[in-house]
Amino acid sequence: MIKVAICGAAGRMGSLIAQNVLLEDDMTLVAAFDVKDVGRSMGDVRISDVKRIHDVLAETKPDVLVDFTVASGAVENAKAAAEHGVNIVIGTTGFTPEQYEEMGNAIDKKVSAVISPNCAVGVNVFWKLIGDAAKYLSDADVEIVEAHHKRKKDAPSGTAKKAAEIVRTSLGKEVSVHSIRSGDIVGDHLVLFAGDGERLEIKHQAHSRQAFASGAIKAIKWVTGASAQKGVFSMNDVLGM
Numbered sequence: 001m002i003k004v005a006i007c008g009a010a011g012r013m014g015s016l017i018a019q020n021v022l023l024e025d026d027m028t029l030v031a032a033f034d035v036k037d038v039g040r041s042m043g044d045v046r047i048s049d050v051k052r053i054h055d056v057l058a059e060t061k062p063d064v065l066v067d068f069t070v071a072s073g074a075v076e077n078a079k080a081a082a083e084h085g086v087n088i089v090i091g092t093t094g095f096t097p098e099q100y101e102e103m104g105n106a107i108d109k110k111v112s113a114v115i116s117p118n119c120a121v122g123v124n125v126f127w128k129l130i131g132d133a134a135k136y137l138s139d140a141d142v143e144i145v146e147a148h149h150k151r152k153k154d155a156p157s158g159t160a161k162k163a164a165e166i167v168r169t170s171l172g173k174e175v176s177v178h179s180i181r182s183g184d185i186v187g188d189h190l191v192l193f194a195g196d197g198e199r200l201e202i203k204h205q206a207h208s209r210q211a212f213a214s215g216a217i218k219a220i221k222w223v224t225g226a227s228a229q230k231g232v233f234s235m236n237d238v239l240g241m
């Protein structure tokens with residue numbers, strides 16, 4: 001049985017992942033953390049104040065801590081998990097390079113961690129396709145357009161930033177990213193390669209947050225599996241891509 005703890009349990013992604021964990025035969029939810037809704041029941045556990053994370057991790061000994069919170073909180077939560085020898089899945093976005101490095105240093109060789117700005121399987125294939133297309137379209141202008149719901153805190157999205165990085169690495173040129181925040185859009189990403197007389201568009205649309213939750217469940221299984229090594233990994237490793 002995989003013992004799971006969730007940070008951001010009262011949030012949109014955290015609560016959905018908790019529902020998914022409760023439906024998995026080989027997983028059990030042993031702890032839930034947030035800065036709000038403390039004491040609310042979630043399966044057999046109650047949401048704990050994240051200030052108590054060290055005590056609760058010591059008491060409940062999870063196999064994995066899943067974090068879908070905010071960048072500054074995720075850094076501290078990852079440090080706490082690594083200190084307690086708890087494997088990590090981080091879906092939180094918006095890290096500065098310094099925050100990312102701080103997390104990486106804390107994780108180092110202590111535990112196995114998957115950090116991904118987008119856990120959806122389709123998005124990871126989308127990133128791969130962008131890299132493949134960029135190899136053959138070095139003359140094209142490249143634009144990225146992303147759209148999300150109006151409550152999303154970071155812009156551009158972590159997914160768009162990674163897409164831009166893939167193009168930049170492949171073509172050695174800057175890419176414009178256009179962000180839209182509107183209504184309840186779950187997550188759309190479009191990469192446009194425009195040349196003389198033609199254009200190629202690669203597009204991913206998330207229909208529901210379940211796309212991300214299903215990927216997070218795969219990541220939980222991977223970081224707690226027999227073949228997981230210690231260190232920081234991505235969904236590419238989880239998906240064998």
Ligand SMILES: NC(=O)c1ccc[n+]([C@@H]2O[C@H](COP(=O)([O-])OP(=O)(O)OC[C@H]3O[C@@H](n4cnc5c(N)ncnc54)[C@H](O)[C@@H]3O)[C@@H](O)[C@H]2O)c1
Nearest residue numbers: 008010011012013034050069073091092093117118119212
């Ligand atoms: N990787 C992916 O596939 C993926 C998919 C969707 C969203 N996200 C990212 O996940 C994060 C959360 O998204 P959301 O839509 O669920 O947001 P949300 O605002 O609905 O939920 C975040 C939750 O975290 C809580 N929180 C804030 N600081 C905390 C801390 N220090 N410790 C514990 N809990 C804390 C908030 O109170 C809230 O309940 C964002 O960074 C978002 O971009 C990633």
